[in-house]
Amino acid sequence: MCARWAPDPTTWLIPDVIAEGRSYALAGGAKAGKSLLMLDLLIRHRVRALYLDNEQTEDDLRTRVRAMGAGPDDLADLAYLLYPNLAPLDTAAGGQQLFALVDEYEPDLVVLDTVSRFVSGDENEAATYQAFYRHSLIHLKRAGVAVLRLDHLGKDVTKGQRGSSAKNDDVDCVWVLVEKKPGEAYTLRCERQRSGDHPHHIEIARHRHPLRHELTAEDGLQIDTYDPVLVVVADLDQLEVPTSWGRDKVRQAYAGKCRNEVLTEAIKRRRERGENTCPRPPGQVESPTPVPSPRDRSDITTGQTCPGQVGDRGIGVPQATCPPTSPPIGGDRSAGTGICTCSECQFPMTFESDITLGYHAGCAS
Structure with a gap:
């Protein structure tokens, strides 16, 4: 059988x-x-x-x-x-x-x-x-x-x-x-x-x-289904509610209806976004020159270029504050991610090209 x-x-x-x-x-x-x-x-x-x-x-x-x-x-x-x-x-x-x-x-x-x-x-x-x-x-x-x-x-x-x-x-x-x-x-x-x-x-x-x-x-x-927290985050962004405000003060300014736990989580996410992300998407732009094996990126140099990169802005530009190792593509999935801060807008940077410049390419203008 x-x-x-x-x-x-x-x-x-x-x-x-x-x-x-x-x-x-x-x-x-x-x-x-x-x-x-x-x-x-x-x-x-x-x-x-x-x-x-x-x-x-x-x-x-x-x-x-x-x-x-x-x-x-x-x-x-x-x-x-x-x-x-x-x-x-x-x-x-x-x-x-x-x-x-x-x-x-x-x-x-x-x-x-x-x-x-x-x-x-x-x-x-x-x-x-x-x-x-x-x-x-x-x-x-x-x-x-x-x-x-x-x-x-x-x-x-x-x-x-x-x-x-x-x-x-x-x-x-x-x-x-x-x-x-x-x-x-x-x-x-x-x-x-x-x-x-x-x-x-x-x-x-x-x-x-x-x-x-x-x-x-x-x-x-x-x-x-959509995430109700993201709806509240977008509403608070549109109202330009300061991220430093506590829940009670935000509740007074926000006319939308939502549960307290949703509002609390929205406030938390907005603060985390301001502290840990940059207005750029996750990941890095790869160099147009041949790259090493993904397991060994130690020989990537600061001379790399990428689409949209601007030239040197001259001597005297404040240097970005960076950890010893820049974040990997998509962020570190095991440990915390090092953050490099843009010298112009003070937002963190995640792109290799920006880290090389010391500021976001978009801040050049």
Whole structure:
């Protein structure tokens, strides 16, 4: 008699959207908000993620993170690399470098934004994505690490992702983000999946103050709730309530209704944000020159440059106060994170380029 095999229940990193150990594609039109949606969901669901970004700017990220009201605790599990110095991932060298980062940061999910910028071959050729899978993705799949590839839709949106259809050969689920009302309402449509675990479509409402996305599955059940503390944080920011005020004084100035424990936590988060974060997003911008192995960053020099870095402002500029070692990408996940303070705005710095300058690049103007 043969024993009946029963699959393990699905473990979700983001309910109904991203499951543990699976491979995903998320396609959408230009400026539809794919990156914004995923950044919000990763932060609020505390997904241990390695986000590789070849699309956004430092200012984009700084603005988005602040709009979400995220503090140090919210960003602890996110390792974010802007313009990472990787060989193309459809080559053996790129695959080895990617897996070295995964080995270093031990994420549950790797995000590639946007996938076409991480390969050297023609995106219309099947061979490009076959090599991409062979050199990079198969290693992550064996390790049980989920992968999300952000992509653009083609000119004919009914045909899905731009480029070769081979892009879909190895993915477990293809999501398409459809904009229904610009900036407000979207549908996340499941184009194909290997299992029946994902809903066929998810309705998304984008809210402001703080920036967040509310997801509702096709059965009408809300699968993603917002944090009420972040709402109060955003309201207090808008009212410019001093972070030094106690709860009683804040309560007098704040007209919104909330429980005392929510207000207390909001006050705490605003103070922590002012003390421990900078108006820039988590992570560091990598140098355009070859970088050492992630396990040995001792030979990074102060001569590195990055996109948007400004020149020397001359002698006499106050020096930044820095610990012996600058914070790693995404923050230190085991011990406390050292903080370098900007000599201009006095906010802490987390980017290698800013630490080298002694002030935020944005403060140069």
